[in-house]
Amino acid sequence: MKRHSPVPQAEEPGNWIVATHQAWKLYITLAGFGGALICFTLGFFSLAYGRERFYALIASGFFLGVATFFWFTVAIRCPRCESKLVWKMAMGRPHSSWVIDLAALEECPDCGADLRTGDIPGEQG
Numbered sequence: 001m002k003r004h005s006p007v008p009q010a011e012e013p014g015n016w017i018v019a020t021h022q023a024w025k026l027y028i029t030l031a032g033f034g035g036a037l038i039c040f041t042l043g044f045f046s047l048a049y050g051r052e053r054f055y056a057l058i059a060s061g062f063f064l065g066v067a068t069f070f071w072f073t074v075a076i077r078c079p080r081c082e083s084k085l086v087w088k089m090a091m092g093r094p095h096s097s098w099v100i101d102l103a104a105l106e107e108c109p110d111c112g113a114d115l116r117t118g119d120i121p122g123e124q125g
């Protein structure tokens with residue numbers, strides 16, 4: 001049985017975060033941001049019932065969003081040198097493209113480990 005797939009899936013992992021078994025951290029992050037979004041949404045609807053609940057919900061959503069982002073930046077790391085890759089990319093790249101650069105990473109900018117396969121090159125020097 002011949003299969004003609006334009007996107008090779010078994011041989012080549014598409015994303016280094018998946019390849020290094022850190023995809024669950026993305027789901028936690030999405031859940032956190034989803035929760036923050038729900039807080040904001042409920043907050044705006046709660047304006048009809050008074051401002052106290054509005055501020056409480058907006059504050060909860062804000063802190064949840066900030067905490068989730070901070071956790072995300074420190075949770076996703078190079079499997080070899082434990083470099084905080086999200087933080088590194090977020091600080092070192094333009095705001096418009098760091099997420100794309102992060103997703104397209106092929107090797108660790110710090111130690112050169114191949115992030116897509118998990119292969120670790122030998123020490124040099």
Ligand SMILES: [Zn+2]
Nearest residue numbers: 078081108111
């Ligand atoms: Zn590294």
